[in-house]
Amino acid sequence: MGKISVAIPDLSGNEEKYVLEALRSTWISSTGSFVNRFEADFAKLCDTRSAVSVCNGTVALHLAMLALDVRPGDEVLIPSLTYIATANAVRYVGAEPVFVDVDPLTWCIDPKMLEASITPRTKGIIAVHLYGHPADMDAINHIAGVHGLWVVEDAAEAHFAKYRGRTVGSLAPLATFSFYGNKILTSGEGGALTLNDPHLELRIRTLRGQGMDPLRRYYFPVTGYNFRLTNIACAILCGQIERYKEIIGQRRRIFNLYHEYLDGIPGIGFQPVAPWAEPAPWLFSITVDAQEFGTYRDELMAKLAKADVETRPFFLSLHRLPPFRESSRRRGEELPVTDLLSNIGMNLPTYPGLENSKIEYIAGLIRSVYRKR
Ligand SMILES: *Cc1c(COP(=O)(O)O)cnc(C)c1O
Numbered sequence: 467m468g469k470i471s472v473a474i475p476d477l478s479g480n481e482e483k484y485v486l487e488a489l490r491s492t493w494i495s496s497t498g499s500f501v502n503r504f505e506a507d508f509a510k511l512c513d514t515r516s517a518v519s520v521c522n523g524t525v526a527l528h529l530a531m532l533a534l535d536v537r538p539g540d541e542v543l544i545p546s547l548t549y550i551a552t553a554n555a556v557r558y559v560g561a562e563p564v565f566v567d568v569d570p571l572t573w574c575i576d577p578k579m580l581e582a583s584i585t586p587r588t589k590g591i592i593a594v595h596l597y598g599h600p601a602d603m604d605a606i607n608h609i610a611g612v613h614g615l616w617v618v619e620d621a622a623e624a625h626f627a628k629y630r631g632r633t634v635g636s637l638a639p640l641a642t643f644s645f646y647g648n649k650i651l652t653s654g655e656g657g658a659l660t661l662n663d664p665h666l667e668l669r670i671r672t673l674r675g676q677g678m679d680p681l682r683r684y685y686f687p688v689t690g691y692n693f694r695l696t697n698i699a700c701a702i703l704c705g706q707i708e709r710y711k712e713i714i715g716q717r718r719r720i721f722n723l724y725h726e727y728l729d730g731i732p733g734i735g736f737q738p739v740a741p742w743a744e745p746a747p748w749l750f751s752i753t754v755d756a757q758e759f760g761t762y763r764d765e766l767m768a769k770l771a772k773a774d775v776e777t778r779p780f781f782l783s784l785h786r787l788p789p790f791r792e793s794s795r796r797r798g799e800e801l802p803v804t805d806l807l808s809n810i811g812m813n814l815p816t817y818p819g820l821e822n823s824k825i826e827y828i829a830g831l832i833r834s835v836y837r838k839r
Contacts, residue, residue: 472749479705480708494696500697511707516664520658527552527555532559538561543566543580544784545574546784549623565790577608580609591616595620597737597745597813598749599624600624602629616640621643626746636662645699650748652703656695673688674693727826728833732759749814780811814828
């Protein structure tokens with residue numbers, strides 16, 4: 467069967483052609499027609515006025531913190547179950563992430579837990595749409611409104627997911643995306659911010675480009691950064707965007723087959739879907755209840771690895787990791803839903819070219835581990 471990877475980018479459309487066009491045009495830095503085209507197309511698909519490309523998803527979050535003027539001493543509420551980049555971006559500006567447990571019904575930050583974490587230092591909330599599932603944005607935006615907080619969506623894992631019929635990226639004043647190699651759309655490394663406010667856009671574009679005044683070359687009103695994305699990367703993204711429906715359709719096929727083949731195995735659970743959610747099919751997730759399944763998640767992963775099937779454990783509870791476990795406001799606390807999911811959750815191979823026979827094979831392996839318990 468050969469090794470089955472967790473993720474492989476699908477670059478089978480016009481990606482190669484557009485990269486060659488970019489190379490031959492000599493526009494290989496961060497200006498060029500593919501940058502403009504990608505930003506326009508992506509904004510349209512996210513139902514926002516603008517999109518700003520940046521060199522990765524972590525930088526998109528960092529730039530969001532800078533644009534919102536987050537400072538040392540500020541606190542930002544983030545879910546404890548997310549990729550480390552969400553927390554790192556808060557630290558880059560000297561602020562403190564305050565970890566909030568996730569909702570068992572969405573695996574995203576639990577709106578019911580937000581209020582108890584708000585202090586006079588709290589400035590905002592980063593809502594992560596985890597594993598493709600949108601966070602409960604109306605509830606989050608409501609609490610933010612009551613307490614005068616900003617909201618940012620981290621949509622790195624949820625391109626084009628829908629929340630009550632609206633597209634992620636358009637559900638808060640600012641949203642961030644990643645186009646890393648395992649994400650739904652990819653340029654290898656890449657990221658973007660989506661937004662509607664033209665003033666905020668100007669501030670973001672200025673900070674992204676070394677702080678230069680867009681109307682006055684080499685005049686720098688603020689200290690900025692070089693966070694730009696290349697025209698070559700945007701050429702790849704233009705190829706990806708043309709086929710976004712196909713890419714998502716392929717991933718949905720994989721989700722449906724995993725559901726079908728894994729259904730009824732005692733102890734194997736699926737990602738919940740809220741009634742108002744249309745999740746993006748990112749990496750297929752399961753949970754392993756060792757009592758019922760007879761085998762712990764880590765043992766199941768080891769057995770799959772032996773059969774050359776690559777998997778990923780869920781993210782670890784961030785408040786327990788070295789950069790945060792001593793210093794964070796949540797040190798030593800139990801965040802029960804995050805703590806449980808990070809111990810029992812895992813992602814299975816999910817990429818557009820994954821054949822039905824391989825999905826059946828992977829599911830068969832999981833079923834055989836149950837039988838052999
Ligand atoms: C991938 C990811 C990021 C960071 O993106 P990079 O492009 O790898 O820097 C941020 N947040 C979440 C939730 C992610 O999954």
